[in-house]
Amino acid sequence: MAQQVPLERSDIANERQDGRAIQVLADMAYKQLVFVNVMLVGQARQPHWVLVDAGIPGSGDRIRRAAAERFGKDTPPSAIIMTHGHFDHVGVLEELAAGWNVPVYAHPLERPYLDGSSAYPPPDPTVGGGAMALLSPLFPRSPVNVKPQLRDLPPDGSVPEMPGWRWLHTPGHSVGHVSLWREADRTLIAGDAIVTTAAESAYATAVQKPELHGPPKYFTHDWQAAETSVAKLALLEPELIVAGHGHAMRGEAVRAALHRLSREFRQLAVPPHGRFVEAPRRAEDGSAYDAP
Numbered sequence: 001m002a003q004q005v006p007l008e009r010s011d012i013a014n015e016r017q018d019g020r021a022i023q024v025l026a027d028m029a030y031k032q033l034v035f036v037n038v039m040l041v042g043q044a045r046q047p048h049w050v051l052v053d054a055g056i057p058g059s060g061d062r063i064r065r066a067a068a069e070r071f072g073k074d075t076p077p078s079a080i081i082m083t084h085g086h087f088d089h090v091g092v093l094e095e096l097a098a099g100w101n102v103p104v105y106a107h108p109l110e111r112p113y114l115d116g117s118s119a120y121p122p123p124d125p126t127v128g129g130g131a132m133a134l135l136s137p138l139f140p141r142s143p144v145n146v147k148p149q150l151r152d153l154p155p156d157g158s159v160p161e162m163p164g165w166r167w168l169h170t171p172g173h174s175v176g177h178v179s180l181w182r183e184a185d186r187t188l189i190a191g192d193a194i195v196t197t198a199a200e201s202a203y204a205t206a207v208q209k210p211e212l213h214g215p216p217k218y219f220t221h222d223w224q225a226a227e228t229s230v231a232k233l234a235l236l237e238p239e240l241i242v243a244g245h246g247h248a249m250r251g252e253a254v255r256a257a258l259h260r261l262s263r264e265f266r267q268l269a270v271p272p273h274g275r276f277v278e279a280p281r282r283a284e285d286g287s288a289y290d291a292p
């Protein structure tokens, strides 16, 4: 059974290499850190920019270098916005937030994973798909602590320091997962609500094979919510999608793939025997928050 929606190399949105980050819009570039992306939102050579997500452990120098090449030396961002707090998105968050002394914004439901108070539920290595899934029990899931810099995303849906953008609550992969959306040019920063490579497979992850997928299976704890979130994103009809994993992708074929993923979510995205398919972990009953 097909477990993915294939995309073509020609759908990849990369226009040119801008230093070490890949520019996809005049005011957006992303930096691939082994298997995860961070987004640098802001015009090149302008001092005002925002970092979305904070990479894998050990990636601090690479992020700082990419930022310096794009925005100039000693140009810290105005804020760091978190799509969610999994280890591959908060790898150097403590170091960057403290070093730059900038606010970190996240959804209130994600706060316990970012202020040291809760761990994520354990990953599910039984979801299949490859070595990344099998190795997932080794991935860190204990919280980071950026309490002094941590702020809630504003309830009105605006994104601090990113005019023209809105945050959308897209839970399922994690309870406080958000995606960022700019209506004017239909740009979607999807986080891990959808990804554009097979995150469970070490091979696909290594070559960044373009395919549209639901959220990485081993770390998704509520599949019903994940399905609703993908439906919400499909309705947006995005022109450009930059996800937490995989290449940025653009155009009609990608939109069609997103609709198909939404329509056939149960077959394409939900693991047949996942531990959390029957027993989701949720915020409402506290089951999404483990002891740190």
Ligand SMILES: [Zn+2]
Binding pocket: 084, 086, 173, 192, 216, 219
């Ligand atoms: Zn994640």
Ligand SMILES: [Zn+2]
Binding pocket: 036, 086, 088, 089, 192, 216, 244, 245
């Ligand atoms: Zn991720």
